[in-house]
Amino acid sequence: MSDNWIALIPKDPRYVPDGARQNLARDRFAEIAPDADEIEIKVTDKISFFDCGANFERICCPSCNSEISTEWWQDRMDDDYVDGGFTLAGYETPCCNARHSLDQLLYEWPQGFARFAIDAMNPNIGKLSNQHETEFEDILGTSLRVIYQHI
Numbered sequence: 001m002s003d004n005w006i007a008l009i010p011k012d013p014r015y016v017p018d019g020a021r022q023n024l025a026r027d028r029f030a031e032i033a034p035d036a037d038e039i040e041i042k043v044t045d046k047i048s049f050f051d052c053g054a055n056f057e058r059i060c061c062p063s064c065n066s067e068i069s070t071e072w073w074q075d076r077m078d079d080d081y082v083d084g085g086f087t088l089a090g091y092e093t094p095c096c097n098a099r100h101s102l103d104q105l106l107y108e109w110p111q112g113f114a115r116f117a118i119d120a121m122n123p124n125i126g127k128l129s130n131q132h133e134t135e136f137e138d139i140l141g142t143s144l145r146v147i148y149q150h151i
């Protein structure tokens, strides 16, 4: 038995919407995905990583589009994790020496870094429609990244 989540995180890793916006988003997610096992809001003081689980395929450099080895990436993840959170410092990519923080790399499928997330467990709605994504961006007052986690 496997589980799926749809998680919404701000593209700005440090952004946390206020409580009223969080509650509106949870109510709307429950309407959009009434079969979901759970709708959960997560807020952390430090920046956390939100992965896509088994949907992970590769990581590419935003400057030259080369694929970046997961070994290099894992080492930078270890470097960047300090006192219970990610600092999102800049690192020179091994392909073209461009300087990027870990949240600027291109993840397939999308993954991301945030202090706020709202997710639905086993939402049973397939992909979130563009219309609903835009609606959540209005509710939460920020641009969002949609993460499909499969475990």
Ligand SMILES: [Zn+2]
Pocket (backbone or CB within 6 Å): 061, 062, 063, 064, 065, 066, 093, 095, 096, 097, 098
């Ligand atoms: Zn590059």
